[in-house]
Every structure is written in C-alpha cells, then in structure tokens.
Amino acid sequence: MSELINKLNEFTRREHTEDEVYIFDLVLCDNDIDRDGECFSLSALETLQKLFIGKTGLFDHDTKGTNQTARIFSTELITDNSKKTKYGAVYTYLKACAYMVKTSSNADLIKEIDGGIKKEVSISCSCLNQTCSICGANKKKKSCGHIKGKVYGGKPCYVILDDVTDAYEWSFVAVPAQINAGVTKRFGNSSDENEIIKMMQNELDERDKIIGLIGENLKAEITKLSFLTKSHSLSTILSTVVERMDVMEMIELKEGLEKEYRGKTQRQLVKAYDDNNSSFKL
Ligand SMILES: [Zn+2]
Structure with a gap:
C-alpha cells in the first residue's frame, strides 16, 4: 500500500496520506473480442496504457446526483498466460490504478466499488483503424461485407481496433452482477459527436449486412458458374479463398467466370452448328 501511496504522491501536487485516499484497481480493456465483436490490438493496448494515465473517470447513475470522480495514476499491461482470447491469442489486459480523495459524500460509492457492484468500465477513445479479421479491410473506410460474429471458412469475423489516437475518459457503469464485465467503447470526445458517430456506425453496420447478403449471393453465383464452366481455376481450395x-x-x-461461360457456350453452339452442317453434307 505504501508503495502505491508513494506512486500516487509522485503524481499529485499535494501529498496524501493513506487514510485520506481510496485506491482501487480496475480493468480498462483487453485484447479479447467483446460484445460488439471488437477487440483491441496489442499495440492499441500499449498506446492506451500511456494515454490513460491522469485521466479522470466518472460514475454513472450516481444516485445523489453529485459528480463523483476518480483519477488514474498508474497503468499496467498484464499478460495472463493461463487464459486465451476467443481467437486463440494469449490474454492481455490493461489494468489501471485509480484514486479518490475520501469525502463524506463518497463513502457509499466506495462501499459499492469495494463490494464489486460497479463492475463494468466504459472507456472512450478514438481509433483510426478497424480491421476486418477475415479480409483485412479497414472497416472505417470501406464496407467489405463480412459481418461481425459470423463465421467465414471456419474463421470467426471480428474487428481489430488499432491506431489509437486519443483516450478521453472512462466511467464506471453499474450493471447487474451476472453480466460479465466488458468494455463499452465510445469513439469521440463530446456527447454530440458520439451520437453522430453512433448513428453513422449503425448505418455502416446496416450497410455491412446488405453487402454481406450480396456477398452470399455472389458466392452462390460463383459456385454455379464454376460448375457450369467446369472451371479448373476454381478448385475446392479456391472456394475457401x-x-x-x-x-x-x-x-x-x-x-x-461469366465471360468464360459465355465463350464456352458460344464455342459449343458453333460446334453444334458445324456438326449439323457437316451431317447435311454427308
Ligand atoms: Zn472483411
């Protein structure tokens, strides 16, 4: 504890005693796929580790309406070799240490944190890159048609968040204990901006679904054409491609394939015509 207090005092302008402050750990985010079908890359976590030092956190659903805040004064990337992510990588998470100066008004809140009621942390940051795990497209720039949560050729589709440019704030969200802790991400720094970004994100997700359907249709069409042309260029290996x-x-x-098919039918017609004509000559 005293080691933590020393670390904290290096960080704050005023010296604090152990009795004055409440220090607690929190998990900000990790490299596993979250409920939105997204995960942070390791380099994104490394950037966030630096950016979140000194960042203030808010407490949602504050019953008293008072603005309770806590501040992160130390962060650490922790690799848990005993745990794997859903895509088979070693589990890594960003742990932070935050403090609050104890007051009469935050005693209840401290009890809640101690009791583990405020479990879920929501962070807000911006990422330039949102890479599709299937084709590598930056989904922020183009819709590739692969849908998060679906499986393509045995591989799950998720989005890797990378190139973090900024971290804004974090907040504790009171959630029922049965829901697993997770990260809710907001991209942007003002609530207005967030609303717009959320809307655009929804629209992009919608578009992705449509493009996904077109993709399914194209796949069926390609399979049919490769059968019709008996194309050697599309073997079983290619169908996974x-x-x-x-x-x-x-x-x-x-x-x-269509061109090839047209060419083939054309040749077949000519051949049939020739065959017919030659039979006439006989
Ligand atoms: Zn894709």
Whole structure:
C-alpha cells in the first residue's frame, strides 16, 4: 500500500496520506473480442496504457446526483498466460490504478466499488483503424461485407481496433452482477459527436449486412458458374479463398467466370452448328 501511496504522491501536487485516499484497481480493456465483436490490438493496448494515465473517470447513475470522480495514476499491461482470447491469442489486459480523495459524500460509492457492484468500465477513445479479421479491410473506410460474429471458412469475423489516437475518459457503469464485465467503447470526445458517430456506425453496420447478403449471393453465383464452366481455376481450395474475398473481388471473379461461360457456350453452339452442317453434307 505504501508503495502505491508513494506512486500516487509522485503524481499529485499535494501529498496524501493513506487514510485520506481510496485506491482501487480496475480493468480498462483487453485484447479479447467483446460484445460488439471488437477487440483491441496489442499495440492499441500499449498506446492506451500511456494515454490513460491522469485521466479522470466518472460514475454513472450516481444516485445523489453529485459528480463523483476518480483519477488514474498508474497503468499496467498484464499478460495472463493461463487464459486465451476467443481467437486463440494469449490474454492481455490493461489494468489501471485509480484514486479518490475520501469525502463524506463518497463513502457509499466506495462501499459499492469495494463490494464489486460497479463492475463494468466504459472507456472512450478514438481509433483510426478497424480491421476486418477475415479480409483485412479497414472497416472505417470501406464496407467489405463480412459481418461481425459470423463465421467465414471456419474463421470467426471480428474487428481489430488499432491506431489509437486519443483516450478521453472512462466511467464506471453499474450493471447487474451476472453480466460479465466488458468494455463499452465510445469513439469521440463530446456527447454530440458520439451520437453522430453512433448513428453513422449503425448505418455502416446496416450497410455491412446488405453487402454481406450480396456477398452470399455472389458466392452462390460463383459456385454455379464454376460448375457450369467446369472451371479448373476454381478448385475446392479456391472456394475457401472466395470466403475471404471482399464483395468487389467477388464481382470481378464472377464477371471473369461469366465471360468464360459465355465463350464456352458460344464455342459449343458453333460446334453444334458445324456438326449439323457437316451431317447435311454427308
Ligand atoms: Zn472483411
């Protein structure tokens, strides 16, 4: 404890005693896939580790309406070798140490934190890169049609958040204890901006769903055409490659196959015509 107090006092302007402050640990985020089908890359976690030092946290659903805050004064990236993420990587999480100066008004809140009621932490940060785990497209810039949570060629689709440019704040959210702790991310720094970004994100998700359907349709079409053309260019190995293609690539492949199919039927017609004519000559 005294080691923590020393660390804290290095950080604050005024010296605090052990009795004056309440110090607690929290998990800000990790590299596992969350409920939104997203995860932070290791380099994103490393950046967040630096950015969250000194950041203030708020407490949601504060019953007394008073603005309770806590501040992070130390962060640590912890690798848990005994645990794997859903995609099989070693589990790594960003732990933070925060403090509150004890007052008469935050005694209840401290009890709640101690009792583990305020479990879930929501962080807000911005990321430039949102990479699709299937095709590697930056979903922030283009819709590839792969839908988070779906499985393509045996591989789960999720989005890797990378290139963190800023961390804004964090907050404790009171949630029922049965829900597993997780991270709710907000991208942006003002609530207005957040609303717009949320709306745009929803629209993009919607568009992704539509493109996903088009992709399914294209896949079926490609399978049919490769059967019709008896194309050697599309073996079983290639059909798994189709799973990883984005919609534009699938359209190109489909057009190629269509051309091949048209060429083949054309040749067959000519041959049939020739065959017919030659039989007449006999
Ligand atoms: Zn994709």
